[in-house]
Each structure stands twice: as C-alpha cells, then as structure tokens.
Amino acid sequence: MSAPLPGKLSPDGFAKALDAFRGAIGKQWVLDGEEDRQTYIDPYALGDGLNHDCSAIAAPASTDEVRAIVRLANEHKVPLWPVSRGKNLGYGGASPMERGNVILDLSRMNKVVEVDAKQAYCVIEPGVSFFDLYNHLADNKLPLWMSTPGNSWGSVLGNALDRGIGYTPYGDHCEQICGIEAVLPDGDLIRTGMGAMAKGAGWQHYKYGYGPGWDQMFFQSNLGVVTQAGLWLQPEPEMTAKVELAFPKFDDAEWAIDALADLRRRDVIQHNIVFGSPVRAASTQSQRADWYDGPGAIPDSACEKMIQKLGIGWWNAKINLFGHAATVKAQIELIRGIFEKRIGKELKFETWEQGDPPDKSARGIPSTLGLQSVNWYGGRGGHLSFAPVMPSDGKLILDYARKIKAYYEKVGQDYYASFTIGRRHVNNVSLILYNRDDPAMVDRVDKLYRHLVAEAAAQGFGEYRGHISYMGLIADTFDFNDHALRRLNDKVKACLDPNNIIAPGRNGIGVRA
Structure with a gap:
C-alpha cells in the first residue's frame, strides 16, 4: 500500500x-x-x-x-x-x-543527562522510559524515587507533557517538570526559566524565570518539540504504608469520596487516589467470559460475583502513605478511625522501612500489568479513555456515576469506571474496553464516547486529555466566549508556526484547512 x-x-x-x-x-x-x-x-x-x-x-x-x-x-x-x-x-x-x-x-534520544541526588532532580531526554529511569536510579543506588503511571512502558517526559499521573506525592507528573529545552517550529532553540541564562545554575531548582513563564506552552501543545527537561524526584522517605479499601455498596461513593477528598486536600494522603469499579479490578486478572458471556452489558449480578471471589468492593481504593515513621504511624491511626467502622472491618496496612525489599514499599515501580485489561472482551483488544474533570463532591459524583452507568448499559458496554481524586478535583476515567474484531462493538464504542463528551460538557465537565480521533470534538466543548481559548491558541500557532509544521490539529490547534 x-x-x-x-x-x-x-x-x-x-x-x-x-x-x-x-x-x-x-x-x-x-x-x-x-x-x-x-x-x-x-x-x-x-x-x-x-x-x-x-x-x-x-x-x-x-x-x-x-x-x-x-x-x-x-x-x-x-x-x-x-x-x-x-x-x-x-x-x-x-x-x-x-x-x-x-x-x-x-x-x-534516550539519555539520562544528569541526576543530582542531593537536590533530588534529573535531566532527561524524551526517549527515556519509566523502566530506563527506574533502572538508572536502582543501578546507581541513588536514594531517589520516581512516580509511575498505571502502564509504564512509555516516556517519562511524554507522559508528563501530556499531564499524565502517578500515585505518589510526585504523581502530578507535569508539576515535577522544572526547566524545558525545546526546538521551536522554525528550528530555533530555547530553554525556559533560569535555563534562559547561558550558565543557568538554577535551571532545575526554580520553575520560573524573568518575565512570562513559557513552560506551559509546551504541555499538550504543538508549539515546539521538547528535547530535554528537568524533573524533580522524591527523596527516599523513612517509611511508607499502603492499604486497600473496599466499599461494599455502589452508593458508598458519596460518603467515601467526600472522606478521601478531604484527606487529599489536607495532604494526609499525598497522592492521586484511584476509586474504581469491579470491572476495573477484574479486567487485569481475568476476562469477561470468566464472569458472564451473555449479550449486552455485564449485569450487576456478575459484578457481585467479582466482589465475592476477588475480595473487593463495589468501589475500591489504594492508599499510600509516605514520610517519617512517626508521621506515617499517626496517619495510619487517623485513617483507621475514619474508615474501619463504616467499612465494617479492620484495615490491613503493609509498611516498609529503609532497607526492606522495594516491592513492599509504596514507591513507583514501573509495570505494564494494567495493559492486561485490553483482553477483557477477547480478540484484538483495545481501550479508549474519557476522563472529564469535575469538582470533588461525593453527591455530584454519585449522581453522575449512576447516569453514566445507565448509559453504558443502554448501549451494551460494560461499565468500567474510576474516579481519580486530586487535591481539588476528580477525573472520572470512564474507560471503554472493546474488541477491535467486533464491528458492532466498535460502532457502539464510538457512539458511547461521543455521548460521554456531550453529557460531560452539558454539566460543565471538560476532558483533560484527548484521543487523536476526537481532539477536535473535545476542543469544541471549551466554548466560553465563542471558543475564545481556541482563537488564542490558533493566533499563537500562526505566529510561531506559520507553515503549520508541528503536529497540525493536535488538541484542536492549527487545524489544516
């Protein structure tokens, strides 16, 4: 061809x-x-x-x-x-x-250019994978930890520039970038922040510079090509603890999200918390046919089987704690007091202290286990993610979950949901699993995705990250003042990239006529 x-x-x-x-x-x-x-x-x-x-x-x-x-x-x-x-x-x-x-x-371009153990940062190129950086830190016995996303075979910088997340105190990956080197659309080369100085001794120490800060210009954009960047790393803590919470009822989402969000706002829990459904838990360790092989969406009775056999809840969350031993122990008791009575059982924390095996810790360890979920339906599997941003309000989220679950069932797709709780927001990761070899399912998935975009926008919830097939659709939902933000993006694009050379149309910017 x-x-x-x-x-x-x-x-x-x-x-x-x-x-x-x-x-x-x-x-x-x-x-x-x-x-x-x-x-x-x-x-x-x-x-x-x-x-x-x-x-x-x-x-x-x-x-x-x-x-x-x-x-x-x-x-x-x-x-x-x-x-x-x-x-x-x-x-x-x-x-x-x-x-x-x-x-x-x-x-x-896969060099780990520099690691500073005292100041806890690295400088890396875009080809450095999560496994590359993890191995570099481990092989050199550096007391620094990194954050990893659920699926970790991609680029550390690529993930951060697309606002990906992990599950440690450094899990907002875009926030850890400090100092960017980028090639502009005309081939010019810049360094942001303190890197704009020829010597730039503070480049990886201070995120800003003198005058406007241009770092955000390179996040989810097509305004340049990032060729290296600084990334802050987590100094190894004295102690960690981790625990899994299982909430038995669908309606538990309201009180549980409010409780977890409050702990997140107060930095008792210092990481993004994933609050997920039974299909999310089951999809990495089984296939749909193990629970149900009938038509339509998987019924609640099959989800109940998952809950019983896998020892999970209708909603499930993993909590990680980091810091000095006395602090972590106090946080454990605080969390026990909030959740044990309402869940109805004792929480089993696994603790780690310096010198223990790494797999006992709550550190970010690269893994591709999450990719198993694409085998859920069989055939050539795939997934499509829609994750609108909403306020961290339990009642609002429960009502939204009911509505979205009902629509999944109406179109005949299994409801896979997680609500990732940040400091002031929640991302509803409405994952859509599918079999590429089933044309009817592929049509349903497209219909479902478009409905989710429209439904979220109607409530004022916008997607934070877009698939290449739906970037224009998502950009259209950011419609304040007749799409003023898009007009601004396009003006900047036209100025910096008049030939529309770098990623035309990415995230709705510089769409080719």
Whole structure:
C-alpha cells in the first residue's frame, strides 16, 4: 500500500524532502516502507487505523538533528508529528492525528543527562522510559524515587507533557517538570526559566524565570518539540504504608469520596487516589467470559460475583502513605478511625522501612500489568479513555456515576469506571474496553464516547486529555466566549508556526484547512 502524501506535496516533492531528511540524520533513520509505517499504527485503533497512517518516520538522535529536521520540514512544507516513544496507548499511540504526517520519533534520544541526588532532580531526554529511569536510579543506588503511571512502558517526559499521573506525592507528573529545552517550529532553540541564562545554575531548582513563564506552552501543545527537561524526584522517605479499601455498596461513593477528598486536600494522603469499579479490578486478572458471556452489558449480578471471589468492593481504593515513621504511624491511626467502622472491618496496612525489599514499599515501580485489561472482551483488544474533570463532591459524583452507568448499559458496554481524586478535583476515567474484531462493538464504542463528551460538557465537565480521533470534538466543548481559548491558541500557532509544521490539529490547534 502506497504511503499517503503529507500536506499538499507531490510525490516528487515528498521524495526530495525525504532525501533532505536522510542527508541530515542518516538514511537508515528515515523510514518510509510499508512495514515500517505499519509498526506506527495505533494498536488499539477503532478500525484498521489507516485514517491515521503516517507517510514516513524520521528518528533524530540529538537536539541538533531535531533542529535540522524541523528546518527542512519548513523548507519542504512537510508536517511533523513528534512522539517521545509512541506508547500513548488509549490516545492513539504513535499515530498522527492528521493522515500523512511524518512521525518525528524521539525514542533514540534516550539519555539520562544528569541526576543530582542531593537536590533530588534529573535531566532527561524524551526517549527515556519509566523502566530506563527506574533502572538508572536502582543501578546507581541513588536514594531517589520516581512516580509511575498505571502502564509504564512509555516516556517519562511524554507522559508528563501530556499531564499524565502517578500515585505518589510526585504523581502530578507535569508539576515535577522544572526547566524545558525545546526546538521551536522554525528550528530555533530555547530553554525556559533560569535555563534562559547561558550558565543557568538554577535551571532545575526554580520553575520560573524573568518575565512570562513559557513552560506551559509546551504541555499538550504543538508549539515546539521538547528535547530535554528537568524533573524533580522524591527523596527516599523513612517509611511508607499502603492499604486497600473496599466499599461494599455502589452508593458508598458519596460518603467515601467526600472522606478521601478531604484527606487529599489536607495532604494526609499525598497522592492521586484511584476509586474504581469491579470491572476495573477484574479486567487485569481475568476476562469477561470468566464472569458472564451473555449479550449486552455485564449485569450487576456478575459484578457481585467479582466482589465475592476477588475480595473487593463495589468501589475500591489504594492508599499510600509516605514520610517519617512517626508521621506515617499517626496517619495510619487517623485513617483507621475514619474508615474501619463504616467499612465494617479492620484495615490491613503493609509498611516498609529503609532497607526492606522495594516491592513492599509504596514507591513507583514501573509495570505494564494494567495493559492486561485490553483482553477483557477477547480478540484484538483495545481501550479508549474519557476522563472529564469535575469538582470533588461525593453527591455530584454519585449522581453522575449512576447516569453514566445507565448509559453504558443502554448501549451494551460494560461499565468500567474510576474516579481519580486530586487535591481539588476528580477525573472520572470512564474507560471503554472493546474488541477491535467486533464491528458492532466498535460502532457502539464510538457512539458511547461521543455521548460521554456531550453529557460531560452539558454539566460543565471538560476532558483533560484527548484521543487523536476526537481532539477536535473535545476542543469544541471549551466554548466560553465563542471558543475564545481556541482563537488564542490558533493566533499563537500562526505566529510561531506559520507553515503549520508541528503536529497540525493536535488538541484542536492549527487545524489544516
């Protein structure tokens, strides 16, 4: 199958552009064969994924090579789709939003540039994976901990720049970035904050600089290509404790979320708390057919079987505590007092102290176990995530959960829900699991996703992160003052990237006419 042409290029024009790329980074690092392009197609695509097929792949190994590719892309009018490692599964993987873009694969840029154990930070390139950084810290016996997301085979920086999360005090990954180096759409190179100084001794110590702070410009945007950044790490604590809470009834969500959210606001619990349904718990250790193989959505009776057999609740949460031993022990007693009487059983905490095996701790340890959930329906599985942001109010969330659960059941999809509780907000991760080989299910999933977007927007809840197939749909919901934010984004995009070279259309910015 021939490659789609990027933009408005002729076959000859595109061939000249690829030749120029090869001259800049080496011919073996510019790929345009069908087999190569196939490996970048979204493995969870709704359909064959060819509507997001790339035209070629360029894989630079350094900041200078990124600058060269970006400048050549402007010269030849070739749109680029940067990816750190291409593992943003559930959001499109490595595939570009716009068919025919050349993927700018940064995975060869995988250096841990610096780690400062005293000041507790690192400087890394976008190709550094969670496993890479974890192993670097462990191999060098550094007393620093990192935060990891549920599925950890992607890029540390890529996840942070897309506002991904983990489950430690450093779990708001975007907040841990301090100092960014980025190539602008014209090939210019900048460093933000104190890195704007030639020496920049405070670059990884202080997030701001002098004048406007431009770091946020590179989060979930298409206004440049991040080539390295500083990341704050957690100094190893004296003690941790972890416990699992199981809430037996669906209606427990109201009081439980209020209690957990209050502890989160007060920083008794210092991490994002996942409050999840039975299907969420079961999907990583079993398949749907183990519980129910009938038509329609899985019934509550099957969820009750999960609850009994797996020893879980209708809602489940894992709590981690970190700090000095006396502090952690006091927090354990506080949590016991709040939850044990209402749950009706003693909570079993697992504690860790320095010198104990790492797997006993509540530290972030990379894992891909969560990916097992895509096998839920069988066939070639996939998942699609819709996670609107809402206030951390128990009654509001319970009412919303009832409504969304009913709609899942109406369209015939199993209700997989988790509510990730932050300091002042909750993300309702309405995960949609599916079998790509079932066309009827794929149609239901698209219908369900579009309904979830509309339903959330009607209540004033906006998605925090978007799949490549729905970026425009999500951007449309941010409609204050006739989409004033989109107009601002587009003005900045037009100024910095007049040729619309970097990720056209990403998150609704700079959509090609």
